[in-house]
Amino acid sequence: MKNPRLIKIQQDWLIEATIDEMQEKMENGEITSKELVLMYLDRIAQFDKNGPKINSVLEINPDALQIAAGLDAERIYKGPRGPLHGIPILIKDNIDTFDKMHTSAGSLALADSVAKQDSFVAKLLREAGAVILGKTNMTEWANFMANNMPSGYSSRGGQVLNPYGPEKFDVGGSSSGSGAAIAANLAAAAIGTETSGSILNPATQNSLVGIKPTVGLISRSGIIPIAHSQDTAGPMARTVKDAAILLSALTKQDSNDAATLTNTKLSDIDFTSFLQKDSLNGARIGVAREWYFQFLNEEKLEIINHTLDIIAECGAVLSDISIPSAKAKWKYDVLTYEFKADVNAYLRQIDSSLPVRSLKDLIEFNQKDPEAMLKYGQAVLEESEATSGTLTELDYVQALEEDIYLSTEQGIDYALQEHGVDAIIFPQFFGASIAAKAGYPSITVPAGYTKDGEPVSITFTGTAYSEPILLKLSYAFEQATKARKAPELTTTVEIK
Numbered sequence: 001m002k003n004p005r006l007i008k009i010q011q012d013w014l015i016e017a018t019i020d021e022m023q024e025k026m027e028n029g030e031i032t033s034k035e036l037v038l039m040y041l042d043r044i045a046q047f048d049k050n051g052p053k054i055n056s057v058l059e060i061n062p063d064a065l066q067i068a069a070g071l072d073a074e075r076i077y078k079g080p081r082g083p084l085h086g087i088p089i090l091i092k093d094n095i096d097t098f099d100k101m102h103t104s105a106g107s108l109a110l111a112d113s114v115a116k117q118d119s120f121v122a123k124l125l126r127e128a129g130a131v132i133l134g135k136t137n138m139t140e141w142a143n144f145m146a147n148n149m150p151s152g153y154s155s156r157g158g159q160v161l162n163p164y165g166p167e168k169f170d171v172g173g174s175s176s177g178s179g180a181a182i183a184a185n186l187a188a189a190a191i192g193t194e195t196s197g198s199i200l201n202p203a204t205q206n207s208l209v210g211i212k213p214t215v216g217l218i219s220r221s222g223i224i225p226i227a228h229s230q231d232t233a234g235p236m237a238r239t240v241k242d243a244a245i246l247l248s249a250l251t252k253q254d255s256n257d258a259a260t261l262t263n264t265k266l267s268d269i270d271f272t273s274f275l276q277k278d279s280l281n282g283a284r285i286g287v288a289r290e291w292y293f294q295f296l297n298e299e300k301l302e303i304i305n306h307t308l309d310i311i312a313e314c315g316a317v318l319s320d321i322s323i324p325s326a327k328a329k330w331k332y333d334v335l336t337y338e339f340k341a342d343v344n345a346y347l348r349q350i351d352s353s354l355p356v357r358s359l360k361d362l363i364e365f366n367q368k369d370p371e372a373m374l375k376y377g378q379a380v381l382e383e384s385e386a387t388s389g390t391l392t393e394l395d396y397v398q399a400l401e402e403d404i405y406l407s408t409e410q411g412i413d414y415a416l417q418e419h420g421v422d423a424i425i426f427p428q429f430f431g432a433s434i435a436a437k438a439g440y441p442s443i444t445v446p447a448g449y450t451k452d453g454e455p456v457s458i459t460f461t462g463t464a465y466s467e468p469i470l471l472k473l474s475y476a477f478e479q480a481t482k483a484r485k486a487p488e489l490t491t492t493v494e495i496k
Helices: 004-014 017-028 032-049 062-075 120-127 176-183 200-205 239-249 258-262 298-313 333-348 360-365 379-385 392-419 434-439 466-483
Strands: 055-058 088-092 129-137 187-194 211-212 232-237 284-289 316-319 423-427 442-449 456-462
Touching: 004 032, 004 120, 017 032, 017 239, 032 055, 032 062, 062 258, 062 316, 062 434, 088 120, 088 176, 088 392, 088 456, 120 129, 120 239, 129 176, 176 187, 176 200, 176 232, 187 239, 187 258, 200 211, 200 442, 200 456, 211 239, 211 434, 211 466, 232 239, 284 466, 298 316, 298 423, 298 442, 298 456, 298 466, 316 333, 333 360, 333 379, 333 392, 360 379, 392 423, 423 466, 442 466, 456 466
Parallel strands: 088 129, 088 187, 284 316, 284 423
Antiparallel strands: 055 129, 187 232, 211 232, 211 442, 423 456, 442 456
């Protein structure tokens, strides 16, 4: 028999509850972290594995309840560690955790892989007092496996669905499970990863705030990679403040990740200090209307234009900008070369009992059971395997130089300087590629919904380590619109 008090709290309060609201109830003794975990587990059972079967959570941390109970005791005797104390968080299945959970990148080849130690991200979450509730499903190998693989599909976990329209709307990838789970209120927030669009795309599709940070703000140690030039982890949450709280816990320098040593200003910083409701007043913002707006249908274009009107009414000075490289035919050559070198380095350190220790092993493993593991093929993996893995090819070096030049000097930095703006607005997540190649930050924020309920968003993008500016603008926009609405979910499970 279920606890009637928890059923009432879950139904009346838990949906869309913020981290601050959870902390307030825990501080007042109205609820415990253990009870929060129980309520989220109940929602996962109802809506992720039954009812609409969102299929966003791959596995639950068996120790979650005990961890939460320990944090409850610590709160009583020592006080909370900070804003994440006792808060249930989900993390993507490519982020190592040293516990009973697996880290597989959605691949059956790594279905039995348990990391030898925590990723730096997981380590910081635990230190902050968060409860790592479980691992989320994802597009297999972060969508760097096959040319036609749909967002949210993995051979290990199956297909993730969009809670706003299961089997109707694209769920976005590759952090699909992280996006769908938080949209459906299956945890307080989640961690996704991005190489190009893999946080911003599912954040858009699931009406979430997604922060793709500057490469180097968050350590990549212990995360299954695609490409070191572009990879980063980042928060996915229902509000800007919740995302900022999560970001604050993750920004520390890591001696095992050289990129974090470029972060000299934003380490150990409280990003919530930048959240001000009037930040749009007087802000100069460029609108990437040229090229990017043509990809919107009429209804989404109307929503975006209305959004820009609201931003202007809040006092922002908007101007259409030009980005010289906007129409460039962006290639993924850099990823093709870096993936082999980076994934081989990761696979070399996993347990020797596992069947794959290299990209070559992985390709051969998949070929043994194509029905189970190659539903969409593995052409992308094979293309990467054909490289030397040494990063010495002239084609790689030239592609890397071109990407950096086009995305910065002829891209984001050019637009910011030429037009004298603080940030750039892109519709939906359409600026993801240029920001990814530059290693620059972006924040996606819900902007509305089409008539049939599909989420629409805008994305704020800036130069390296401009997260404080982007958070100011994102928060002010969120507070002015409060556009996000929870999806309407139904369950076939009777509550007894």
